[in-house]
Amino acid sequence: MTTPTALGQWLQPAEIRPDATIRLFLFPHAGSGGTIYRNWHEYLPSDIAHQIVQLPGREKRLGETAFTEIEPLVEAAYEAIADDLDDRPYAFFGHCLGAQLAYRVSLAMARDGQPAPVLIGASGWAPEGFSQVTYEQSLMPEPELVTWMRTLGSFPEEVYGNQDLLSMIVPALRADLAVVSTYVDDGAATNCPIVAYSGKSDPLMDPGAMASWDKRSPEYLGNSEFVGDHFYIDHAEHALAVTSDLVRHLRRVVDARR
Template identity: 50%
Template sequence: MTAVHRWLRPPEAEPDADVRLFLLHHSGGAATAYRDWPALLPAAVAAQAVQLPGRQDRRGEAPHTRLAPLVRELAAVLAADLDERPYAVFGHSMGALLGYRVTVELARQGLPAPALLAVSGWSPRGFGTGGPRAPDPLDLMARLGSLPAEVGADPRLLGEAVRTLRADGAVCADHTDDGAAVACPVVAYTGRDDPLLAPGALHAWAGRTPDYLGCRTFPGGHFYLHAHTEAVTADLAQLLLRYAGPR
């Protein structure tokens, strides 16, 4: 497996698909957060989930703790793997932050922009963990309902979870909003009762793109996505085929 393909699950994009879709996971998560997505998307969409260092089959690698080096490395991965097909990026929570900053970085390098940037559960304005000090990562994950019971019951898994959560938290805390805009359309997704987003926070994206496609709101909190995967993928698929499908 090449260095680039260590980052992608599956490592090769479906060759007969018309559109490529890169999926970026949340803080403390892994590529398996999107295990159900390929079966829910049309055959015209080749979905690949990004696996960041420091988790699952990459647990032997040190996780990133700074945003800029991670964005540069991830942009290099995507730039090396892109082909002539249009592509899109979807990210949830930290994944949305990464998708946004990688899109900005690719433009800085003069590389093709995604046909669509889809962001979920994160905004450059109005996002926070609910207090002036960084919360304990396990307490936060338990409060948000994203700590699997099997992880809490296994000391080894719990230790790995703490390591990645702290590293990912440092990456997110390293972000300073510079007001950067992207050249592609942006669509936002959110849970109605997400405690990490101020009311209306996702509408901040309207000022970051020439074509804001609005915010889709679903019942639930920060991890609403688990209960509404089918609805989100159905909406996203329509947008992908509209903005990136065959002409």
């Protein structure tokens, strides 16, 4: 088992505005350091402070060893977030691997009696009906892996012609695919509301797969479907629509708890 160093900073930015009343933790997709959320500061209101959960082996943590199994990764992310929580209500949002991690970290919170997220936003992944990669796929020769990345639209087109960028992205992606391959669904339900988002032509998702969230939450708030594939959320208009809907639900659940 690969055990990453604990030296890196898990939350980016490390400090958030003290006047923000709600916190939002953003979990990135496989191979990413959080670039999918690069413009979210433009979409979110000033009273919601967001932090990207920065995994080892990429961007500012490039020199660290990436995780290759899901349970150790969930536990490490859980510990980092739990240590940083304060009295403010908080929510999770994740895309693909990020949604999977948000779900499992919320279960770890409940297990240890930590305050639960008031909401989970799950995008591009469902606990049932999602095409889970195998460990063998994480070992694909680089040309095949890059072709697969390109098919999904994982990264901007200019990345694929830049070998220096690929040399940083591919190892992180391989590690994250290995992480996903070790996931075993146990049917566990969270203790917080879940709202879902997906692309209409996502090749990794069976029709109706997002409805499987209904059994995993005491309050499933439904799925919003957008034109596009697995990375529909890369389009600015869709990202704005997702954040607007997420904020709407987030304000409602926070107000209901006051």
